[in-house]
Amino acid sequence: MNAETPLLELREVRRHFRVAGRSLAHREVRAVKAVDGVSLRIEHGESLGLVGESGCGKSTIAKLVLGLDTPTEGTVLFKGRDIHRLSGSERRDFRRSVAAVFQDPWGSLNPWLRIGQIIAEPIKINEDVSERERNRRVEELLEDVGLRRDMARRFPHELSGGQRQRVSIARALALRPQLIVLDEPVSALDVSIRAQVMNLLRDLQERHGLSYLLIAHHLATVKFLCKSLAVVYLGRVVETGNSAEILAQPGHPYMRALITASLPARPGVRLQAAGVEGEPPSPLSPPSGCHYRTRCPYVMDRCADEVPPFHGTDRSVRCVLHEPAPGQPEGPIRPLPAPGAAHVGGALQ
Amino acid sequence: MTEEALSTSDSPRDDGVLLSVRELTTVIDTPRGTVVPVDGVSFDVRRGETLGIVGESGSGKSMTALSLMRLVRAPARVASGQVLLNGVDLVQLSEAQMRRVRGSGIGLILQDPMTTLNPVITVGGQMIETLRTHGTATRQAQRSRAVKLLEQVRIPAPADRLKAYQHQLSGGMRQRVAGALALACEPSVLIADEPTTALDATTQIQYLDMLRQLQRESQLAVVFITHDFGIVANMCDRVAVMYAGRLVEVGDVQAIFEKPAHPYTRALLSSVPSIDENPERLPSIPGQPPALHELPVGCSFAPRCPLAMDKCRESPPPTVQVAEGHRAECWLAS
Amino acid sequence: MIRYVARRTIAALATLLVVSIVVFVAGRLAGDPRSHLLGDDATPDQYAALGQKLGLDQPLYVQYFKYLGLLVRGDFGDSISQHRPTLELIGQRMPATLELALVAFLFATVLGLALGVFAAARRGRITDKIIQFVGLTGQALPSFWLGIMLIFLFAVHLRWLPASGMRHWDSIILPAVALGWYFLASFLGLMRSSMLDVLDAEYITMAKSRGLSPLSITWKHAARNALLAPLTFVGVTLGTLITGSLVIETVFAWPGLGKLSIDAVLAADYPLLQGCVIVFTALYMGAALVVDLLYVLVDPRVRLFDAGKEGV
Numbered sequence: 001m002n003a004e005t006p007l008l009e010l011r012e013v014r015r016h017f018r019v020a021g022r023s024l025a026h027r028e029v030r031a032v033k034a035v036d037g038v039s040l041r042i043e044h045g046e047s048l049g050l051v052g053e054s055g056c057g058k059s060t061i062a063k064l065v066l067g068l069d070t071p072t073e074g075t076v077l078f079k080g081r082d083i084h085r086l087s088g089s090e091r092r093d094f095r096r097s098v099a100a101v102f103q104d105p106w107g108s109l110n111p112w113l114r115i116g117q118i119i120a121e122p123i124k125i126n127e128d129v130s131e132r133e134r135n136r137r138v139e140e141l142l143e144d145v146g147l148r149r150d151m152a153r154r155f156p157h158e159l160s161g162g163q164r165q166r167v168s169i170a171r172a173l174a175l176r177p178q179l180i181v182l183d184e185p186v187s188a189l190d191v192s193i194r195a196q197v198m199n200l201l202r203d204l205q206e207r208h209g210l211s212y213l214l215i216a217h218h219l220a221t222v223k224f225l226c227k228s229l230a231v232v233y234l235g236r237v238v239e240t241g242n243s244a245e246i247l248a249q250p251g252h253p254y255m256r257a258l259i260t261a262s263l264p265a266r267p268g269v270r271l272q273a274a275g276v277e278g279e280p281p282s283p284l285s286p287p288s289g290c291h292y293r294t295r296c297p298y299v300m301d302r303c304a305d306e307v308p309p310f311h312g313t314d315r316s317v318r319c320v321l322h323e324p325a326p327g328q329p330e331g332p333i334r335p336l337p338a339p340g341a342a343h344v345g346g347a348l349q
Numbered sequence: 350m351t352e353e354a355l356s357t358s359d360s361p362r363d364d365g366v367l368l369s370v371r372e373l374t375t376v377i378d379t380p381r382g383t384v385v386p387v388d389g390v391s392f393d394v395r396r397g398e399t400l401g402i403v404g405e406s407g408s409g410k411s412m413t414a415l416s417l418m419r420l421v422r423a424p425a426r427v428a429s430g431q432v433l434l435n436g437v438d439l440v441q442l443s444e445a446q447m448r449r450v451r452g453s454g455i456g457l458i459l460q461d462p463m464t465t466l467n468p469v470i471t472v473g474g475q476m477i478e479t480l481r482t483h484g485t486a487t488r489q490a491q492r493s494r495a496v497k498l499l500e501q502v503r504i505p506a507p508a509d510r511l512k513a514y515q516h517q518l519s520g521g522m523r524q525r526v527a528g529a530l531a532l533a534c535e536p537s538v539l540i541a542d543e544p545t546t547a548l549d550a551t552t553q554i555q556y557l558d559m560l561r562q563l564q565r566e567s568q569l570a571v572v573f574i575t576h577d578f579g580i581v582a583n584m585c586d587r588v589a590v591m592y593a594g595r596l597v598e599v600g601d602v603q604a605i606f607e608k609p610a611h612p613y614t615r616a617l618l619s620s621v622p623s624i625d626e627n628p629e630r631l632p633s634i635p636g637q638p639p640a641l642h643e644l645p646v647g648c649s650f651a652p653r654c655p656l657a658m659d660k661c662r663e664s665p666p667p668t669v670q671v672a673e674g675h676r677a678e679c680w681l682a683s
Numbered sequence: 684m685i686r687y688v689a690r691r692t693i694a695a696l697a698t699l700l701v702v703s704i705v706v707f708v709a710g711r712l713a714g715d716p717r718s719h720l721l722g723d724d725a726t727p728d729q730y731a732a733l734g735q736k737l738g739l740d741q742p743l744y745v746q747y748f749k750y751l752g753l754l755v756r757g758d759f760g761d762s763i764s765q766h767r768p769t770l771e772l773i774g775q776r777m778p779a780t781l782e783l784a785l786v787a788f789l790f791a792t793v794l795g796l797a798l799g800v801f802a803a804a805r806r807g808r809i810t811d812k813i814i815q816f817v818g819l820t821g822q823a824l825p826s827f828w829l830g831i832m833l834i835f836l837f838a839v840h841l842r843w844l845p846a847s848g849m850r851h852w853d854s855i856i857l858p859a860v861a862l863g864w865y866f867l868a869s870f871l872g873l874m875r876s877s878m879l880d881v882l883d884a885e886y887i888t889m890a891k892s893r894g895l896s897p898l899s900i901t902w903k904h905a906a907r908n909a910l911l912a913p914l915t916f917v918g919v920t921l922g923t924l925i926t927g928s929l930v931i932e933t934v935f936a937w938p939g940l941g942k943l944s945i946d947a948v949l950a951a952d953y954p955l956l957q958g959c960v961i962v963f964t965a966l967y968m969g970a971a972l973v974v975d976l977l978y979v980l981v982d983p984r985v986r987l988f989d990a991g992k993e994g995v
Contacts (some may be wrong), residue, residue, distance in 0.1 A: 415888075418892055420891055420892060423807075448894045448895075449894060450894070451892055451893060451894035452892065452893035452894035453894065455892075456892070456893075457889065458724055459885050459886075459888065460885075461885055461891060464884055464886055465885050466889075467886045467890065467904055467908065468886075468908060469907045469911075470903070471908070478895065478903075479893045482894055482895055482896065483894065513721070527889065530893060531893070533893070534893075534894075552838055563821070
């Protein structure tokens with residue numbers, strides 16, 4: 001493993017779910033391509049945000065990263081090693097290095113155990129330390145996440161939603177992981193608590209040099225915690241790159257729509273649904289070629305014929321609009337015009 | 350009450366106020382004592398206007414919605430106050446009279462698209478029954494009105510959809526049907542309790558766009574309950590901020606965003622991150638919203654307020670008229 | 684749909700096969716018919732002769748395959764104790780059991796479900812408590828005791844209804860009530876708790892918000908959804924009622940299959956016993972299948988999803 005090896009990498013990962021057809025005559029076996037050729041990289045100490053709407057496959061990606069599910073095709077590599085081809089001790093090492101925090105603060109903690117026991121559990125299972133040492137670590141972790149030490153004796157139902165998420169985070173930190181997968185960690189919390197937990201996550205990131213794979217639908221949350229961003233639509237990554245840059249100037253029409261749809265907390269900017277049209281297509285029968293073409297204000301005929309490749313040098317956008325002019329090399333991504341404005345059949349000039 | 354007096358859809362007041370809530374109080378009798386989730390709530394909504402009620406969990410905003418329609422269930426009950434719909438006080442009506450107002454005077458949309466429609470009755474069935482209950486007489490008329498309503502909420506192929514069951518529709522479509530049902534009998538007021546919280550961002554914006562259009566067409570007065578300031582900024586004309594059962598600040602949306610008078614409002618607004626900013630840390634409010642059965646003496650927000658004084662902890666703050674149409678409950682407001 | 688029925692039928696046949704083996708062996712273990720037929724002072728020779736006549740001297744598996752062969756041709760053999768074809772005896776007594784089971788079933792389901800809805804709609808009030816108490820009695824009181832008490836009260840004391848037998852049209856009332864009471868209590872409880880869950884659902888609040896009548900909300904909007912939970916037990920209930928009427932038939936001298944089977948056991952009458960058990964099993968599964976098909980009619984979601992989803 002050299003310095004270039006990313007902490008986590010997905011290479012052309014696909015995850016298909018077979019769905020039996022309904023017709024008695026021909027029993028078609030159709031597949032839902034929940035994850036359809038996704039490649040991602042997370043470097044050491046850096047964080048990646050995964051953005052997309054329901055059904056896009058981001059939760060499936062999270063499970064694949066955690067090793068809770070096996071890809072139909074492609075590989076998931078942790079520190080350069082395929083996580084499904086690890087030896088016993090390597091696998092243990094992997095489990096210690098990757099942790100998870102989930103969305104629901106009420107469902108993620110065992111109501112029968114005390115907080116201290118919940119946080120100690122991973123240590124108990126994975127490490128051979130004395131009870132005293134374990135308890136000491138638990139207290140340290142509680143402090144780390146901003147909870148009082150005496151919380152260890154309480155039960156989950158005695159804690160508020162925000163406190164429970166902190167416990168989940170403490171539990172995730174128990175084995176000093178390198179990567180934490182966070183699936184909507186703050187969406188179920190009250191607005192005034194969200195900021196607290198977000199600050200905490202940021203602090204921990206700096207203090208412990210953690211990498212996050214953050215799944216969130218709130219774009220500002222992603223920007224706050226993640227340097228890089230990947231936008232997922234119906235199982236495919238459609239744009240990746242630096243979060244601040246993407247949010248300031250989206251390359252993919254879907255990203256543009258998402259930004260339009262995330263209403264700014266500023267009055268006077270009246271609602272405009274421009275560029276956001278149509279219903280998300282069914283994952284069972286996604287549109288041919290570019291999945292987004294049925295809702296894209298810039299759609300052209302060729303969008304139905306081929307799956308667009310990635311374009312761009314400073315970041316990657318899976319859209320023919322960013323195709324360089326014939327004979328020209330790839331270049332940085334240019335801004336999208338307003339929908340409805342004329343655009344020359346293909347590339348943005 | 351005579352039939353004439355009951356009719357809530359004629360002669361609104363001159364200032365266009367359709368819904369006037371005065372000191373509405375709802376209590377819950379629990380073994381641990383009486384809890385007051387809605388504590389002396391007062392606001393007005395005019396025709397064509399959207400009032401946003403912003404609050405977090407436990408603030409009492411959903412209870413307020415149910416109280417307006419008198420749908421609170423035991424052990425909760427509307428204890429006092431007035432809910433004047435076109436001059437008629439709904440709190441004083443008998444249950445039978447209130448039933449006639451529900452649907453035809455006020456409509457309601459709730460949060461969860463998964464459970465907001467009856468799973469074993471078709472969309473058409475639910476629409477037709479609602480229409481029949483409030484006076485559309487013939488089957489023919491009911492059916493054609495149902496189709497028209499589904500068209501209004503932008504459901505494609507509306508005639509076919511009448512036969513559909515709710516599990517055959519997407520979340521966004523279910524919420525639209527819920528909207529059509531709520532507005533079927535042309536109420537003058539619509540209460541929407543977080544209708545888009547469970548929807549995707551792109552679905553949400555389309556839904557809100559549709560709602561705005563419907564409102565413009567029929568000059569509905571809308572009470573929009575949400576925790577999302579983005580929605581408030583883009584949908585609402587006036588805002589009421591709710592904390593621990595009380596409205597701590599009410600004003601025009603411009604005023605609330607630019608010159609919030611209450612520390613809670615200010616803190617809440619600044620803790621919401623925006624895409625355009627790049628803060629190192631997000632300003633946050635320490636602690637958490639209080640449990641309603643353990644409210645502090647004095648101002649409920651004092652324990653978390655950065656500006657709290659001794660006076661705040663001792664006595665409840667007065668209502669201060671900060672500006673025309675803008676009031677706040679705070680010792681420091683002026 | 685067809686595939687579903689076919690699958691269930693095949694499963695039923697497989698079950699019947701297994702049952703036939705089990706009852707065959709169990710019946711042989713229960714006793715020897717020869718001791719009943721010949722009496723205590725029979726000689727060993729007479730014993731052996733009768734054994735040969737009845738085919739009891741052959742190895743067990745041979746006896747079984749012979750039996751199976753006859754069975755698939757519809758020949759259940761002759762009853763040893765009553766000297767008539769088994770099938771004929773069963774055929775004679777089956778209608779009585781079915782009648783009793785059906786009436787008890789209607790009593791238990793219709794009344795039980797309705798009371799459950801009522802109790803839930805009036806939750807916490809006197810009506811609810813009374814109905815719940817009634818339910819409690821159903822689960823606590825043994826059916827034979829209940830039967831005897833009913834006879835005592837209605838037949839002996841008040842003289843409103845006949846005490847036993849099948850002679851009058853109203854003879855079926857007491858046995859059906861005694862038989863069905865337990866299930867009435869079950870349905871009542873299931874329906875009540877299901878209703879309470881449904882009444883908390885958002886779509887009920889929404890229905891109320893549209894000013895729909897309370898009757899419509901309780902019976903049309905809520906009850907139809909609440910029905911789905913107890914409905915899963917309806918199939919089993921009908922089957923259980925058909926096959927579980929032994930005690931009641933005895934108490935009320937009701938000439939049904941239950942009584943016939945008990946007599947067969949006591950006489951170690953293998954053919955009759957086997958025939959009864961197999962017929963019982965078939966009736967049980969048939970009843971369950973019919974009701975499960977009806978379930979599909981009630982719940983639109985089940986109707987439309989035929990095959991399941993499988994992960995790769």
